[in-house]
Amino acid sequence: MRAEFVQSAGWGNAGERLLAGDASFRKYYRLVRPRESAVVMDAPPPQEDVRPFVRIARHLIALGLSAPQILAEDAEHGFLLIEDFGDDTYARVLAAGGDEAELYGRATDVLVELYRAGEKSLLPGLGAYAGDALIEAAMLLPEWYLPEATGKPTPAEEAASYVAAWKECLAALPATAETLLLRDYHKDNLLWLPDRPGVKACGLLDFQDAQRGHPSYDLVSLIEDARRDVASDVHAACLQRYVTQAGIADAAGFRTGFALMSAQRHARIIGLFVRLLRRDGKPDYLPHLPRVWRMFERSLQHEALSPLRRWVDRLLPPPLRRIGAA
Template sequence: MTPTPHDLPADLDVFLAAAGWAGATVEPLQGDASFRRYFRVRKPGDKTAMLMDAPPPNEDPGPFLRAARWLDANGMRAPHILADDAARGLVLLEDFGTARMRDYLDQWPDDETAIYTAAVDALVRLHDLPPGPFLNYSMSEYQREARLFTDWYCTARDLYVDAGGFSAAWEAVLGDLLPRQRPGVTVLRDYHAENIMLLGALEKQGLLDFQDALVGHPAYDMVSLLQDARRDVPPELEARMIDHYVRAAGVDKDTFLADYARLGAQRNAKIVGIFVRLWRRDGKPRYLELIPRVWALLERDLAHPALAPVAAWFDANVPTALRESLGGRFEA
């Protein structure tokens, strides 16, 4: 499909010409859960680049540009920035091709261990770096994200819950973790099989969707990778990858597992809320079908003793029938 003129960003021809891509064809690609749009830009001779359209006021490409340049300068494989006009929300990027980790594994599942090992090794390299120039993953940010569960999921279910108790439970659970994320590592926050590109060799991980990077705990991106909302990761593979990370990073396993469960529960509660918000606010009901997978992971995390205060809140506030049906189905 070739986009019609009104589908393209305003004055795109001017931007492409200034970047040295005059006369290139522009092909729309599937978008994500944000207001951003993506296009593949193709010159004669099949030279390609990616175009990000992140239009203000809903989007701001500035954080993406800062994170991409920091990652690139520190040896991580973020796409090179070819040109940008941040005020108009336009960024021309290196094209990482089509070998997305998720799609590769759908076709060659026997390579799962090797592919996930390489993805964990990329995190080890990232965590060996000094933390990037990003804000800290603070308690207030953890709480803001966790409240997406009560603000959106519980509201959609007409559940009248103890919001103050919810915040207090997370304060108790995460307060013990905060000292262990100082000085911290760069946390990409959405590191999973649909945001990792395979660049010709298993050990080369092309990174995408890192504009929300913060400085936080090393377990967070391990949760993103191994408790994937969009893909089933076998529990035995998850356990092997955690063991691999613990050995490579030289951290205490029991402490890491407790923090992994803490951040897993926080992230999965947040994602349930986000998926409901995408349906109710943004008109994207397709994310509702992913809730049962995320809810099952949430329940597993809540079973860890480190989550006792939050688990008690769920016991008191979320009906058993909903929990047994993994969040239940919505009529979208």
């Protein structure tokens, strides 16, 4: 079936090799022929649906950003032929000694562009990652991490008090315009394209789950990476860069939102990494837990998060935060 799609797209004479799969059912293949290449996304239905990727990719390109061009598509069978951005993911470039400040600064500029686009950044029908949706995602902490740390199920009343704490925290979130969230905006889904100008130097992938929500969320994903230490000066510079270049009028309010999105993301990931171990048999994420806990604890110091901080201190005192520590 894939061979038929490749043939119909006019690439039947190209060499093919498997690039990678990811946590989903998707697989990627690089097609190579003299002087050009392209990538096949094989995302078999019903488990996968390529249409959101196509829709968001074309939208991002229309906004002046670097998402892959869609060269051919067969949504019914789950195939796309997309522009090849190469192998220089941020993760690879950083590991090879790339300029951290430049890379993260350019990725921050992409988020500024989305903010500046205002309502134009949004598409009809996008789900909202806000309110109850944020709390539901953060339930992974009491549902998976707390039982792992204590050796016993989380009492229903403590799960309820966790929800209540989150509702109190989110009630303190200053009102702000929503923007497009790419959701997994981090080093593994960003490509360095240095021959392109400005924000186009940052190539975007894995955005098919995009939603709308607080503009700080993707910035948290970028500079508070669960699997990589970002230099403190780079973290501070990117946060200030966003506030300044986006023209945020209420800088303190934005930083409150940043702390809330930070706490939500890290609470979710702390639980997720334990779920990956216990449900999916994947222990490789546990060594990253101490880093995520450090970032979670830092975000909890913000006064807007005091209800959640009290819950965490009561149910998960420091000795219970050491899963994954060497």
